[in-house]
Amino acid sequence: MIFSDLYVRFYNEAFKFVDAQGPGELEKFFAAISGNVEKRMLEKLKTGGIDALFEHYRMIRREENCEMTLTRIPHGMELAMDGCPSLGKVLDNDAAPSPRYCEHCVNWSLPLYRKAGLFCIYSIGERDVPQCREWIFDNAESAYSKRSELLSARVNIQCNFE
């Protein structure tokens, strides 16, 4: 057993090990993680849409002790993570952090939201700063518009839509 409080440092060790196994191994691992989260969340998101996702993140904010601001916006929501406890613990660690640690979050969430019919724009920012931003919409037009705005402002983003 790994205690829940201490899990993310174990997760970080798993990422370093899998990444060292060869090109593409970590991407396969991320995809499998997304598949596992899907078992807990996909149906909830398909039926509840943005409302269900907003409630999910309210629960995450409480349980994981996040410094996170959640805002409802037209046809979607914005998540501003100002203190990610997951990366925070990985940085407060006697072992070295995986330089790709933050990628797990993007890579489990983007495919899952796409399957649930949600459009997501993710901005990680610096890999050693526990902050990121997400915008999630249930409407393609709103997502395209936000993406244009962010690209115009030269924000580095990843999206789950063309």
Add this chain to the structure above:
Amino acid sequence: MRYRETGNLHYTFHDSVRFVMDYLSEHYGQAGLEEVIRANALEVHRSIKNRLDAGDPSELVAHWIYYLNREEAPCNIHIAANTVTIEIPECPAFRELHKMGRPVSEHLCLGTRLTNQFWCENSPFECVHEKLGEAHCRQTFKRRAKA
């Protein structure tokens, strides 16, 4: 104690631990899983290891008491001159996975057994891990007899 987490708990991480351990074993074999558990024991928790190597089990005991308490897991801990016994009648990982309706895995117990083993390796202590039921175990840390 090196890590003293506070605040709320996210019990869903027990399903994440189970999933990651099963994935490592399935894709990289027992050796792959062991390598990650070893790194977690010796690098992440190097302060427990360093103290055990120096003959001091205090951080190990504090770690178990603190985190079992955080997880609201009843336990019996007996500390004697040369022995520390930790009995956990209901492992919180198994308890939470059952509550969530998620599968459990024997890799969870393997993780505990190997972590203790790696901590004790080349130290004045040895650990015996006894599985007494599906979610019930007893770990005994004993100072090795001097040669």
